[in-house]
Amino acid sequence: MSGDEAPKPTGFIASIVAPVKSVFEEIGILADLAFRAVFWGVRPPYRVPLVVAQLEFVGVQSVFLVGLVGLFTGMVFAVQTVYGFRRFGAENMVGGVVALTLSREMAPVLTAIMVAARAGSGMAAELGNMRSSEQIDALETMAVNPVQYLVVPRILAGLVMVPVLALIFFLVGVGGSWAIGVWGLSLDPGIFADRIKTMIVPSDIRQGLIKALVFGFTVTLISCRHGYFASGGAVGVGQATTRAVVWSVVAVFLLDYLITSMLTEV
Amino acid sequence: MLDATDAHVVVEGLVKIYGDRTILHGVDMTIGRAETLVVIGGSGAGKSTLVRHLIALERPTRGRIVIDGTDISSLNDVQLAKARRRFGMVFQKYALFDSMTVFDNVAFPLREQTKLSEKDIREKAMIKLKELGVDHAATLTPAQISGGMAKRVGIARALVMEPELLIYDEPTSGLDPVTSRTVDALIEEMRERFGVTSVVITHDMVSAFDIADRIAMLIKGRIVAQGSPAEVLAVDHTDVQAFIRSSGVDVKRFENRGNRKTAAELAEKARARKADRAG
Ligand SMILES: Nc1ncnc2c1ncn2[C@@H]1O[C@H](COP(=O)(O)OP(=O)(O)OP(=O)(O)O)[C@@H](O)[C@H]1O
Ligand SMILES: [Mg+2]
Numbered sequence A: 001m002s003g004d005e006a007p008k009p010t011g012f013i014a015s016i017v018a019p020v021k022s023v024f025e026e027i028g029i030l031a032d033l034a035f036r037a038v039f040w041g042v043r044p045p046y047r048v049p050l051v052v053a054q055l056e057f058v059g060v061q062s063v064f065l066v067g068l069v070g071l072f073t074g075m076v077f078a079v080q081t082v083y084g085f086r087r088f089g090a091e092n093m094v095g096g097v098v099a100l101t102l103s104r105e106m107a108p109v110l111t112a113i114m115v116a117a118r119a120g121s122g123m124a125a126e127l128g129n130m131r132s133s134e135q136i137d138a139l140e141t142m143a144v145n146p147v148q149y150l151v152v153p154r155i156l157a158g159l160v161m162v163p164v165l166a167l168i169f170f171l172v173g174v175g176g177s178w179a180i181g182v183w184g185l186s187l188d189p190g191i192f193a194d195r196i197k198t199m200i201v202p203s204d205i206r207q208g209l210i211k212a213l214v215f216g217f218t219v220t221l222i223s224c225r226h227g228y229f230a231s232g233g234a235v236g237v238g239q240a241t242t243r244a245v246v247w248s249v250v251a252v253f254l255l256d257y258l259i260t261s262m263l264t265e266v
Numbered sequence B: 001m002l003d004a005t006d007a008h009v010v011v012e013g014l015v016k017i018y019g020d021r022t023i024l025h026g027v028d029m030t031i032g033r034a035e036t037l038v039v040i041g042g043s044g045a046g047k048s049t050l051v052r053h054l055i056a057l058e059r060p061t062r063g064r065i066v067i068d069g070t071d072i073s074s075l076n077d078v079q080l081a082k083a084r085r086r087f088g089m090v091f092q093k094y095a096l097f098d099s100m101t102v103f104d105n106v107a108f109p110l111r112e113q114t115k116l117s118e119k120d121i122r123e124k125a126m127i128k129l130k131e132l133g134v135d136h137a138a139t140l141t142p143a144q145i146s147g148g149m150a151k152r153v154g155i156a157r158a159l160v161m162e163p164e165l166l167i168y169d170e171p172t173s174g175l176d177p178v179t180s181r182t183v184d185a186l187i188e189e190m191r192e193r194f195g196v197t198s199v200v201i202t203h204d205m206v207s208a209f210d211i212a213d214r215i216a217m218l219i220k221g222r223i224v225a226q227g228s229p230a231e232v233l234a235v236d237h238t239d240v241q242a243f244i245r246s247s248g249v250d251v252k253r254f255e256n257r258g259n260r261k262t263a264a265e266l267a268e269k270a271r272a273r274k275a276d277r278a279g
Helices: A011-041 A048-058 A062-087 A092-131 A135-141 A145-182 A189-199 A204-228 A233-263 B045-054 B077-084 B102-113 B118-131 B145-161 B177-194 B205-211 B229-234 B238-246 B261-278
Strands: B005-017 B021-032 B036-040 B064-066 B087-090 B166-170 B197-201 B214-219 B222-226
Touching: A011 A145, A011 A204, A048 A062, A048 A145, A062 A092, A062 A145, A062 B102, A092 A135, A092 A189, A092 A233, A092 B102, A135 A145, A135 B087, A135 B222, A145 A189, A145 A204, A145 B261, A189 B145, A189 B166, A189 B177, A233 B145, A233 B222, B005 B045, B005 B197, B021 B045, B021 B222, B036 B177, B036 B205, B036 B222, B045 B064, B045 B102, B045 B166, B045 B197, B102 B118, B102 B145, B118 B145, B166 B177, B177 B197, B177 B205, B177 B261, B197 B205, B214 B229, B214 B238, B222 B229, B222 B261
Parallel strands: B036 B197, B036 B214, B087 B166, B166 B197
Antiparallel strands: B005 B021, B005 B064, B214 B222
16 A cells, blocks of 8 residues: 555465564564653653552552462472472471572562562553543643653552562561471471571572562563553453563563573572 | 735645555645634544644654644654643543543643642632533542533643643534533634634534634545635535535524634734743
8 A cells, every 4th residue: 555565474484474573573662662761751840649659559559469479489388398308308408498489589570470460450451541541642732741641650660669579578488488387397497597597698689689670660661561552442451451461471481581590600 | 825924733745544544645724823623524534633633643644734833743752742732632532531530630731831829720720610510520530420521621621721722622522502502602712812723623513613714624534625614615515515414504604603803813812922922
């Protein structure tokens, strides 16, 4: 029609090229939105009440959920590790190993997944609704930049709150594993605590927090992207919500591997 | 026709293509300062798409939009935000902010774009809500009010800034006849008091012939008739005739609109006000 578009490749080649192409397009869209968020985030007006509302939505309202998941994760890990380590008489190490796993992996990854499921889906649905009911256009018409008004506070909340929640996950998880190990599986409390102290070094906590920071940014960015650019009414908003959660989770696992291999010397 | 210096908005060869569907096939039009242009045309003709281009909510596939001598697609985000302070729009689907009360919706542009005190903002917003007869709903949220009320709140929110260019996308659809005439009167008042340039999309022929300085008729993305109400009525085009006839409006009524001020008289006021703002 318009003549200036490249002809679409067909058949076998297309079936390989198309998905690769759309992944790069997607990365382009995310990078563009991230760039705009930074550009508009650093310039006034700073919308403190909106940021506070998002901190509350992402953080405060997730504390209970994240704590609960953290508790059970810690408890399960205690049981499984004791089971495994007893085979070669290493159950003294359980406290340290559980804390290590929680700080480096479980806390940031599972927290990010919980935030994607709870807050990310909510963000995609809300922004998607605002897009389809022209509220985003209305903001723009009133000379309010919608990225600054809607996207920046949400990403900021992710950056701040996911690390905080991951730390809570870690502490509650260690508490849960201690409770199961000491009360349930009669490990020695002194040795349990001592192994945590000797095995956990600051870089373990640091790796966990760096991951949480990156995940917090990624999950909120992806969720905002799907809501902000949603199209197609109620059906479109539903799809946007699903995509936000699915792609957030995929991105978390992918980035988890990348960060781990960058920060870990084996 | 219009003197070039008097043109407020100029649309040149506007083409809009979504995917492989061409929605606008090269639209040309000029809107004079302090003039009310009414856009009529069937459902899906591209009217909303056309006016969304005027405030850069859409980017033209081809062609340009010149407002006050500036091609608005050449502006970056920051410049555009500045230019938009002079525009207002009433959206077809209201576009009220769900998360705010009716009052906060109307106060929103004042809070964002002016340095008025909260007391002045309250006063201004309540006056507009009262003019539209929805002041009693000020503390409700958009989910709690009817469609017609939401429409009026949307109008109040656009009018409260008294912008230089106001776009109304079907301001009277979903309103009862009495309220519709109130809205027509408000559109006229904005023009007479502040020399506002208005673009009004409507399916309501009574309102079209009451408020229009000029009418443009859009069919399938093309302007098929454009001119004063009398000129459009005289156009020898079956679609145009069918469209106006089937509305059943008494086409004689526009001829005795009394002592309505002309766009030229009001343009003076608009320019003075513009200089005032700049100074
Ligand atoms: N974002 C979009 N993507 C694809 N197609 C679109 C988009 N927006 C509008 N269209 C199409 O453009 C055409 C014109 O739509 P538009 O909303 O401008 O019509 P309209 O004249 O305002 O109609 P109505 O009187 O019913 O409001 C429609 O066929 C619509 O499907
Ligand atoms: Mg429309």
